[in-house]
Amino acid sequence: MNLAYFRKSNFDFQKTLENLKEKIKSNNLKLLTQIELNNNQGVIINICHQDWISNIIAADKNFIGLLPCTIAVLKKDKDVYVGVGSPNILGRLTENPSIVETASQADKTLKKVVEEACGVGPLKVKKIKLYATLSCPYCKMEASWLDSQKIKYEHIYVDLNPKEAEEMVKKTGQMGVPVTEIVYDNDEEEYIIGFDKARLEEVIR
Numbered sequence: 001m002n003l004a005y006f007r008k009s010n011f012d013f014q015k016t017l018e019n020l021k022e023k024i025k026s027n028n029l030k031l032l033t034q035i036e037l038n039n040n041q042g043v044i045i046n047i048c049h050q051d052w053i054s055n056i057i058a059a060d061k062n063f064i065g066l067l068p069c070t071i072a073v074l075k076k077d078k079d080v081y082v083g084v085g086s087p088n089i090l091g092r093l094t095e096n097p098s099i100v101e102t103a104s105q106a107d108k109t110l111k112k113v114v115e116e117a118c119g120v121g122p123l124k125v126k127k128i129k130l131y132a133t134l135s136c137p138y139c140k141m142e143a144s145w146l147d148s149q150k151i152k153y154e155h156i157y158v159d160l161n162p163k164e165a166e167e168m169v170k171k172t173g174q175m176g177v178p179v180t181e182i183v184y185d186n187d188e189e190e191y192i193i194g195f196d197k198a199r200l201e202e203v204i205r
Helices: 013-026 050-066 088-092 097-118 137-148 162-172 197-204
Strands: 004-008 030-036 042-048 070-076 079-085 125-132 154-157 179-184 189-193
Touching: 004 097, 013 030, 013 042, 013 070, 013 079, 013 097, 042 050, 050 088, 050 097, 070 097, 079 097, 088 097, 088 197, 125 137, 125 162, 137 197, 162 179, 162 189, 189 197
Parallel strands: 125 154
Antiparallel strands: 004 079, 030 042, 042 070, 070 079, 125 179, 179 189
16 A cells, blocks of 8 residues: 655756645645755645534544645655655445545545645556465455456466565565556556555445
């Protein structure tokens, strides 16, 4: 599970920052503070949306601290990256429909803001690899679900392939299966632990 959504910008730092502030305003978000990072690393921008905050407090005030309201604009060598925390994590922690809906709305909006600020489109899945064992029932459930969605994926049985098993543990620190490796079109990787149908549906969409 990715805790944040980062994209590499097609613009220089100043233009990216200008774009970001424009997109924050056009999406009815309020810019609260801007903090300069040490050693010219970039800036942290704190934002909020009045409806999101109100909905979370009305549903369960204990979840208010989990709604991402921070966007980072970071410099790395000559590249610029913009990132935001994933509101969908908040949605997975409760069955409250109001919070789930707010988290979903926030996730879509914040990702759109990041992408438009960077001048890029949404990440696209390039490759899916399912690490499984022959005896794992959850592996079979996930494989069956992927097949039903007509999703192409590489099926790796780690109990038959010690080298692949070692690679899986090295990449994720996980001994259990299923583990799903997602490779995006920018070569960023994500690892989904267990048969997390909700996250897989997000990835496919």
